Amino acid sequence: MTDTDIKYLLPEIPELHKIEVYEKEGGYEALQKALAMKPDDIIEEVKKSNLRGRGGACFPAGLKWSFMPKNSERPKYLCVNADEGEPGTFKDREILEHNPHALIEGTLIASYAMGVTTAYVYIRGEYVKWMKLLEDAIEEAYAKNYIGKNIAGSKYSVDIYVHRGAGAYICGEESSLMNSLEGERGYPRVKPPFPAQFGLWGCPTTINNVETLANVPVIIKNGAEWYLKIGVEKHPGTLLYGVSGHVNNPGVFELPTGVLLTDLIYKYAGGIRDDKKLKAVIPGGSSTPILRGDSIEGVRMDADSLIEAGSSIGTGGVIVMDEDTDIPKILERISRFYHHESCGQCTPCREGTGWMEKIIRRINRGEGTMKDIDVLRDVADNIEGNTICALGDAAAWPVQSAIRRFRGEFEAKIKMEKTVAA
Amino acid sequence: MLNETRREQLDKIIKRYPYKQAALLPALHLVQEQEGYITKEAMQYIADYLEIPYGHVLGVVTFYTMFYDKPMGRHHIQVCTNISCQLLGSETLVSHISKECGIKPGETSEDGTFTLSEVECLGSCGTAPMMQINDDYYENLTVEKVEAILKSLK
Structure with a gap:
């Protein structure tokens, strides 16, 4: 099996969104394993795996989790950021539609590791269809006691709720997301204090992107060493690359980090429409610096390579523009x-x-x-x-x-x- | 204001949070789902229900683009015109819909059937150009497809 065949976020398994199918494929085994581990050991494993946030900033997830206070008298919260709104980004909805239990399982493991008792999934208001799909999956997981009181026979209890946004891009910013969840206007907060100290209702809070959390089950199940071998070591794992614009075959492609940008455009997305020349590429959502088409030879899709090329991996949303683009x-x-x-x-x-x-x-x-x-x-x-x-x-x-x-x-x-x- | 089913729904939602105010966005969604838009009276009702000031509710309603403080058409056509859709011809779609429905972006037809809006990225860039009508996404659009969709709605 080559690197490019590894697909754990969007594997080609029919009906994977159903809990029975997900379980048959080994789903929720990572949760069972995690519940038998010490919470700190889970955080260590995720730290070792070099998992980096998939929401755009590439912040190390394990490190973020380790900021949460260990002995807090206040309740701790996890917010799942499903506010996908960066233009050119359309990957999280694929997870919500095709593999929602991977997100739920990752959320549960993260919650257990940090001692979180309530997790909120903040989903963009327009994603009505995907909100319903996720709610169905959450309901299935409650029915099987993966969520709720004493989950999976353990002493640990946690709830997961879906919270619908109302059409503000800014609410994808983590502190704004928390304000929005509290029923405020979506204004970002001054940092510090950081969310781990003063988050939702002033309590310790961590915010993770959907794709980040969906990576967690395979890390726990197969170990950090296995994970580090996928893609680029400093930014490992697969990424959901969303390719849009002037290409023959736009869509979301799950591939390891570090794939060549030219391969993404020409091999996976089928090349430029009408055999036109490439003029420009925005490699990671609309905020990432635009690259000239004649400068992308050898550029790889990972955090460091794109910084070197003068841009950023962002959300992995690649927008392709042909020679006629103004x-x-x-x-x-x-x-x-x-x-x-x-x-x-x-x-x-x-x-x-x-x-x-x-x-x-x-x-x-x-x-x-x-x-x-x-x-x-x-x-x-x-x-x-x-x-x-x-x-x-x-x-x-x-x-x-x-x-x-x-x-x-x-x-x-x-x-x-x-x-x-x- | 809210009918019984929705009020029960709201009561259930309120329990998810340590403070009632957190149920504000869900409450406004419920009001809008029932009434089509959010009146001043509805804002006052929600303010009383959640025990927060009316001014706070007004501030929130006006901050979020998905909350309407005036009636919208029965079919709210929202065409994404952000980059990926722009690259694949969303402008043509907007002007076509505009002509077909006799309204400019931001307007509602006189009979109240259609409202047309240009909106920001809806997360469907791989299936651009696209639009959302009420809660539903319509993707990989062409002028012909749009025509057929409009016909089915009229």
């Missing part, structure tokens, strides 16, 4: 998105995202000047790093990278107008 027009759409989704708390983001959208629109309408490009760059630079949460950075990176790598396209739009006017 980059300033795409950037206008991206900037409109971040402007719309800015919560309005921090001035640089609230005002800056609006200005960026306005300036890019002006350039696209042929009303721009050469100075606009520098002003645009300046606004982006002044948002980055100056906001409470990462939405400001997410809004700045596409602008900075598009100007750096496609400056000519912006200049051409401005010059063209000058010629017409003359």
Whole structure:
């Protein structure tokens, strides 16, 4: 079996979403194993596995869990982040649809390891279908006593509830998610204090992405050493790559970390439509810096390789653009998105995202000047790093990278107008 | 305000959290499901029910795009126009629907059948372009498919 055949998140097993099928395939064995382990040993194993968060930041999951206080008199909480909203990202819904019990099992193991007694799955409001699928799976797991009082014959009790969001991208940010869950506007919180100290209702809380938690059962079942051999050692496991845009065969592909970006586009996603040339790629969701098509030879899809290439793995949502793509027009759409989704708390983001959208629109309408490009760059630079949460950075990176790598396209739009006017 | 079934549902939901206020988003979803949108009276009702200030409820309703404070069309057509959908022609779909239904994005048809909205990424980039009508996703769209869908709804 080669590396690329390993599929544990989305294996090709019919009806895997049903608990009987999941159990027949060895499901919930990892939970049984975990419940016989000491909680600290589970955290150690996950630390050893180098599992890194799949929500975009790649933070080591085991380390995050270890921040939770051991002897807390206050209740501890786990939030499952199913608020999938980063444009270009459509992977978590595949887990919710085809392998929800892997998420539930991972959530249970994580909860047990951290001494959590209630876990909330915060799911984006539009995912009505997937919310129902997950609720059905949770109900099945309650009926089999995997969730609830004294689960699977142990002394440990835990509840899992689904909480529906209401259409705000910002609620995918962990502190905003907690505020939203508390029935507040989705404003991010200033950190520190971090959620492990002061989270939901001021209690110790950990927030993990759906895909991150769905990785946990195989790690516990097969051990960290087995897991470390999949993909790249510093960022191991399989990833759900979502490829969209101008490709022949868009979709979600489960492959090890470190797969070649060119393989992802040409081998798995079937290459560019109508045999066109590749102009640009956004490799990890709309906030990750845009790459030139002629610069991706040898670039691998893992955290370190993409940083080296001048971008980020983000959520693994790869957006492919062919030679006819109008980059300033795409950037206008991206900037409109971040402007719309800015919560309005921090001035640089609230005002800056609006200005960026306005300036890019002006350039696209042929009303721009050469100075606009520098002003645009300046606004982006002044948002980055100056906001409470990462939405400001997410809004700045596409602008900075598009100007750096496609400056000519912006200049051409401005010059063209000058010629017409003359 | 809420009918008996939904009130029972809400009571059950409230028990999931240590504080009643956490049930605010679920409560607003229930109101909207029943009434179609959220009136000032409904906000007051929910505020009283959860023992929180009316102003807080109003603040939350206006923050989240999925809560409506005015009536919407029977079929709320929400076309994703974010990058992946934009790359595959969502603009054409919006202008086509606009023409077919006689409304611009953000408007509701006079007979109350359709509301058209341009929305942000709905997590269907691999099956772009796409739209959501009420709770349902319609993916891999073409102008022809959209036409057939609209016809079936009229």
